[in-house]
Amino acid sequence: MLTILNLFGRSPFAPLQSHMDKVAACVYLLPELFESIQKQDFQSVALIAEKICDFEHQADIAKNDIRNHLPKSLFLPIDRGNLLHILTIQDSIADKAEDIAVLATLKELEFLTPLESTFKEFLHKNLETFEGARRIIKEMHELLESSFGGIEAEKVRGMVDDVSFKEHEADLIQRKLLKGLFQMDNQITFGTFHLWQRIFEALGDIANLSENLAHRVRTTLELK
Numbered sequence: 001m002l003t004i005l006n007l008f009g010r011s012p013f014a015p016l017q018s019h020m021d022k023v024a025a026c027v028y029l030l031p032e033l034f035e036s037i038q039k040q041d042f043q044s045v046a047l048i049a050e051k052i053c054d055f056e057h058q059a060d061i062a063k064n065d066i067r068n069h070l071p072k073s074l075f076l077p078i079d080r081g082n083l084l085h086i087l088t089i090q091d092s093i094a095d096k097a098e099d100i101a102v103l104a105t106l107k108e109l110e111f112l113t114p115l116e117s118t119f120k121e122f123l124h125k126n127l128e129t130f131e132g133a134r135r136i137i138k139e140m141h142e143l144l145e146s147s148f149g150g151i152e153a154e155k156v157r158g159m160v161d162d163v164s165f166k167e168h169e170a171d172l173i174q175r176k177l178l179k180g181l182f183q184m185d186n187q188i189t190f191g192t193f194h195l196w197q198r199i200f201e202a203l204g205d206i207a208n209l210s211e212n213l214a215h216r217v218r219t220t221l222e223l224k
Contacts, residue, residue, distance in 0.1 A: 013140035015066045016087060020137045022059040023090050026052050026097035027130050027206065031123060033104055038111040045109075049101035056098040063091045082220045089213045090137070093130065096209065099202045103195055110192050115180045122177050122200070125170040126207045132163040133210035136217050153221050160214040167211040174204045 029052050036044035066087060070080065112119065136159050142152050177200055185193055 013137075015062070016083065016090070016140065017137055019059060019062040019066065019087060020090050020134055022055055022062055023094040023097075024130075024134055025055040026059065026094045027127065029055070030097060030100060030127070030203075033101060034119075034123060037104060037109055038116070040108070040111070042108050046105055049105045052101040053098050056094045059091055059094040063087055079220070082216070086137075086213065086216050086220075089209055089216060093206055093209045093213070096202050096205045100199055103199050103202065106195060107191060109195055110188060112181070112184065112188075112196060114184065115177060118173065118177050118180060122170065122173040123203065125166060125173055126203050129163055129166040129170055129207040130210045132159060132166055133213045135159060136163070136214050140217075156221065157218060160218045163214040164211055167207045170204060170207040174200060 029048055033045060033048045033052070036042075036048060067084065070084070136156060139152070139156050139159070178197070181193065181196055181200070
């Protein structure tokens with residue numbers, strides 16, 4: 001408890017950023033997971049999925065520590081409810097990464113070679129969107145020092161717009177990917193079709209949640 005309190009005393013956003021690092025550890029294992037699926041190395045798929053689940057559990061522990069040890073009387077430069085809402089969205093991103101890991105282990109999943117290029121583009125765009133949101137969380141110290149105004153606030157607003165644009169790009173790629181998947185429905189089993197459809201949706205949710213996170217920070221700025 002003292003550690004958490006000391007973190008908040010030194011910077012109210014340090015625990016939030018530490019939690020985001022654990023979320024990122026989940027998300028950044030996804031390319032390795034899909035590479036192993038493509039290689040049909042299912043032993044590696046299982047090991048990577050286990051790592052993602054472990055990191056998600058660590059993120060959960062960190063989330064609960066912050067919630068349980070954030071004193072209601074503690075002075076915060078932003079509303080306590082907003083801080084906890086940001087934390088919840090961050091944690092939902094880790095949950096989505098875990099969902100993908102679990103889906104990838106339900107069966108020895110056939111890689112969709114005809115969709116390889118589009119899928120890799122989709123994966124990259126979702127990771128890019130997430131990284132944009134993560135950079136915004138890293139800017140919270142600077143926002144605090146600028147009293148949530150001035151040039152720093154304008155910089156963050158621009159970063160939020162960039163995350164929104166990347167999320168839109170991810171949506172467009174997802175539509176293309178889903179069309180390709182439906183065109184393959186007579187070439188693959190229903191189980192394979194269904195699992196990939198759910199994986200695409202969960203992966204797209206990472207970009208959606210990243211956009212939500214960015215906009216929640218922006219809303220916090222507007223309330224200052």
